Amino acid sequence: MNETFEHPDAAIAAIADRVLPVGVELGCEDLVGRVLAESIHADRDSPAADVSAMDGYAIFPGQLSQSGELNVVAECVPGSPPPELSPSKSSGSGVVRIFTGAVVPRGCDRVIQREHTIESQATIDDDAASLGTIRWKPQANESQPGLNIRRRGENLRGGDLALPAGTLVKSPQMASLANFGIRSASVYSLVRVAIITTGDEMASEGDGGPPISPWQIRNSNSLTLAALIDACSYTVIPTLAHSPDEPEALRGVIEQAIASHDAVLLTGGVSMGDHDYVPSVLKNMGAETIFHRLPLRPGRPILGVVYQETSQAPVKPILGLPGNPVSATMGAVRFALPLIAKLAGVSDWNPHPPLVRLEDAGSKTLPLHWMRAVRMIGPGLAELVIGQGSGDLVSMAQSDGFIEMPANANDEGPWPYFAWS
Numbered sequence: 001m002n003e004t005f006e007h008p009d010a011a012i013a014a015i016a017d018r019v020l021p022v023g024v025e026l027g028c029e030d031l032v033g034r035v036l037a038e039s040i041h042a043d044r045d046s047p048a049a050d051v052s053a054m055d056g057y058a059i060f061p062g063q064l065s066q067s068g069e070l071n072v073v074a075e076c077v078p079g080s081p082p083p084e085l086s087p088s089k090s091s092g093s094g095v096v097r098i099f100t101g102a103v104v105p106r107g108c109d110r111v112i113q114r115e116h117t118i119e120s121q122a123t124i125d126d127d128a129a130s131l132g133t134i135r136w137k138p139q140a141n142e143s144q145p146g147l148n149i150r151r152r153g154e155n156l157r158g159g160d161l162a163l164p165a166g167t168l169v170k171s172p173q174m175a176s177l178a179n180f181g182i183r184s185a186s187v188y189s190l191v192r193v194a195i196i197t198t199g200d201e202m203a204s205e206g207d208g209g210p211p212i213s214p215w216q217i218r219n220s221n222s223l224t225l226a227a228l229i230d231a232c233s234y235t236v237i238p239t240l241a242h243s244p245d246e247p248e249a250l251r252g253v254i255e256q257a258i259a260s261h262d263a264v265l266l267t268g269g270v271s272m273g274d275h276d277y278v279p280s281v282l283k284n285m286g287a288e289t290i291f292h293r294l295p296l297r298p299g300r301p302i303l304g305v306v307y308q309e310t311s312q313a314p315v316k317p318i319l320g321l322p323g324n325p326v327s328a329t330m331g332a333v334r335f336a337l338p339l340i341a342k343l344a345g346v347s348d349w350n351p352h353p354p355l356v357r358l359e360d361a362g363s364k365t366l367p368l369h370w371m372r373a374v375r376m377i378g379p380g381l382a383e384l385v386i387g388q389g390s391g392d393l394v395s396m397a398q399s400d401g402f403i404e405m406p407a408n409a410n411d412e413g414p415w416p417y418f419a420w421s
């Protein structure tokens with residue numbers, strides 16, 4: 001019973017170091033939520049040309065010094081090539097009306113937004129081709145060369161790296177993929193997770209079944225963990241199984257799960273009770289224990305093992321989470337989610353959590369990492385929910401997530417904050 005790792009992140013890393021992404025496949029069309037297994041490079045400059053950032057007037061050097069009326073000699077609209085202006089037009093008193101996103105004509109050195117001009121519409125008496133005239137307002141003269149022009153390639157040069165392999169595609173990354181014409185890409189395969197709950201105390205209610213007795217419980221861990229896994233876009237719907245507290249049956253359920261899944265999460269049966277068979281069954285199967293018990297509350301009895309069926313087979317992580325609902329849920333967020341992200345190929349698989357301050361930490365301290373359910377009550381500010389027991393799933397439902405305080409701390413922090421998904 002050694003508590004080998006002082007910090008949860010070290011324990012997570014010890015398993016993560018042993019596992020690899022589960023596989024690679026071609027992702028077509030719907031890439032959102034998937035993890036890129038290849039790097040994406042720009043197929044052309046971004047932007048692809050010098051474009052206007054404002055609706056206004058593209059001007060040639062020197063035109064700001066003209067105080068009278070200037071003719072509008074051409075229009076630049078998005079989606080069309082810029083007009084080629086003759087030298088007389090460009091050097092004379094003509095300016096070019098331009099709209100946001102349109103390509104800036106060659107030779108123009110800035111765009112003056114239309115609010116900084118006085119515009120006169122062409123009237124019916126004017127030449128049919130007339131686009132009207134403008135005069136400068138004083139603000140126009142405060143402009144510098146380059147104003148309101150997005151230069152070709154200023155975001156990225158064609159051929160350069162846009163998104164590295166290991167990127168989880170969310171909405172902002174979709175913008176890049178769409179912009180660089182990527183409709184399909186190599187992605188990591190979805191992770192298959194099995195959830196096994198254990199215990200003889202689970203009631204089997206349902207059509208015609210006996211009513212639940214006070215010595216029985218309803219299986220909440222199963223659906224809680226499934227909800228957490230479901231919320232990860234890079235997993236398939238998890239498989240749920242249950243085992244009684246009986247070693248042979250438990251071994252059978254675990255073997256079946258591990259054969260067709262990339263990771264297994266167990267709850268219950270990891271502590272010191274006579275009926276806590278999870279550690280011994282896994283050991284007898286040949287799994288390698290990475291940790292059993294960590295300096296953590298709740299969830300101290302947590303078990304982390306890796307299992308490899310043959311020397312050629314992938315290494316699969318198996319977590320034995322304590323059965324108490326709060327311990328199982330916090331343990332799943334803190335330990336299982338990063339490991340699943342690692343299996344899914346996410347390069348930032350255990351990201352730095354945001355920090356929040358605790359309004360009233362109380363005076364109690366613990367010589368271990370203390371995960372405490374909190375509710376967010378202001379920007380970067382949290383308060384403890386009243387019930388903190390590891391079986392108090394009612395209080396947990398009133399929390400937004402939990403903070404993690406290191407050993408012997410009892411101040412306001414700020415502390416790492418893990419939000420529920």
Ligand SMILES: Nc1nc2c(c(=O)[nH]1)N[C@H]1C(S)=C(S)[C@@H](COP(=O)(O)OP(=O)(O)OC[C@H]3O[C@@H](n4cnc5c(N)ncnc54)[C@H](O)[C@@H]3O)O[C@H]1N2
Pocket residue numbers: 197198199201217218219220221222267268269270271272273276298299300301321322323324325327390391
């Ligand atoms: N002598 C010791 N006893 C205990 C220790 C210890 O160090 N020495 N650790 C305690 C701590 S801390 C925890 S946490 C629990 C963990 O125990 P197990 O993982 O073996 O879990 P069980 O005993 O099977 O169950 C604990 C608790 O959780 C309920 N449970 C179990 N499964 C579910 C489920 N699927 N849905 C809802 N609730 C579930 C179960 O009924 C128990 O009430 O051990 C302490 N004991």
Ligand code: MOO
Pocket residue numbers: 296297298299300301322324327390391
């Ligand atoms: O650490 Mo256990 O999870 O308190 O109940």
